[in-house]
Amino acid sequence: MNHSLMGKVIIKGQIEVKTGMRIGGATGGLKIGGLDLNVITDPEGKPYIPGSSLKGKLRSLLEKKEAANNPYFWNVNDGKGNLSGHKCESNELYTKCPICRIWGIAVSDKITVPTPTRLLVSDSYLDEKSITQEMKDNLELEYTEVKYETAINRLTGTALHQSFRQIERVPAGARFKDVELIYNVFDEQDKDFLKHVFVALELLEHDYLGGMGSRGYGRVAFNSIEVFWNKRENYENGEIALIPERAINKDLGTTPAEIVQKFEELKKRLAG
Numbered sequence: 001m002n003h004s005l006m007g008k009v010i011i012k013g014q015i016e017v018k019t020g021m022r023i024g025g026a027t028g029g030l031k032i033g034g035l036d037l038n039v040i041t042d043p044e045g046k047p048y049i050p051g052s053s054l055k056g057k058l059r060s061l062l063e064k065k066e067a068a069n070n071p072y073f074w075n076v077n078d079g080k081g082n083l084s085g086h087k088c089e090s091n092e093l094y095t096k097c098p099i100c101r102i103w104g105i106a107v108s109d110k111i112t113v114p115t116p117t118r119l120l121v122s123d124s125y126l127d128e129k130s131i132t133q134e135m136k137d138n139l140e141l142e143y144t145e146v147k148y149e150t151a152i153n154r155l156t157g158t159a160l161h162q163s164f165r166q167i168e169r170v171p172a173g174a175r176f177k178d179v180e181l182i183y184n185v186f187d188e189q190d191k192d193f194l195k196h197v198f199v200a201l202e203l204l205e206h207d208y209l210g211g212m213g214s215r216g217y218g219r220v221a222f223n224s225i226e227v228f229w230n231k232r233e234n235y236e237n238g239e240i241a242l243i244p245e246r247a248i249n250k251d252l253g254t255t256p257a258e259i260v261q262k263f264e265e266l267k268k269r270l271a272g
């Protein structure tokens with residue numbers, strides 16, 4: 001297996017919030033602004049989506065999908081006797097596994113081939129223009145809304161006494177810009193595995209990002225996706241460019257579902 005870099009696929013786009021989204025900030029018992037549950041914010045106080053949250057969510061969605069086809073998929077103990085994690089335990093399995101290939105695993109005595117993380121996900125920042133004046137008029141805070149939710153006793157299904165919680169959410173209609181996923185390609189097979197990244201984005205559109213998804217929070221959509229292919233030589237020659245004209249997907253589609261559908265065509269454009 002050749003493990004020098006062949007090139008990088010750069011996926012850019014934006015995330016549109018369809019229903020109020022809460023990615024938790026570090027409250028740790030501190031009630032900032034009197035809220036029980038805050039959203040995570042950047043140093044300027046604007047909500048953002050940490051790359052680690054998006055990357056972790058994409059992994060867990062793809063893991064559930066893989067587990068549905070493989071009864072032996074969950075093989076890592078969580079320390080409490082539950083099998084809830086996954087890690088390939090042979091070079092042969094690793095070579096075929098989208099999870100371990102894309103997200104990387106530690107080299108061990110069982111895995112002796114290089115296992116770099118192929119996917120990097122950057123933080124995504126709020127597009128302030130997406131918070132319109134009309135939205136602002138209805139928001140409790142500058143960029144966010146505050147919802148009151150009742151904590152439910154899971155055993156009885158009834159509301160707990162005095163259990164209202166104030167929950168901060170990014171409002172529906174907000175957009176996060178400059179979403180960027182970088183996918184490192186080391187060999188030809190990695191080009192096939194790239195499809196799983198778009199499948200994971202597709203799965204996320206029918207799941208949720210952040211907390212309280214069971215209450216309908218955190219539905220998102222990806223759009224305006226641009227895919228760029230920069231070969232190693234492009235880096236060596238300083239020829240990398242992320243200008244829209246160089247996007248290789250424009251005629252194929254700009255949403256995860258469209259790209260999954262036309263993936264074979266997209267793959268052909270990852271030449272060299």
Ligand SMILES: [Zn+2]
Pocket residue numbers: 086087088093094097098099100101
């Ligand atoms: Zn694996």
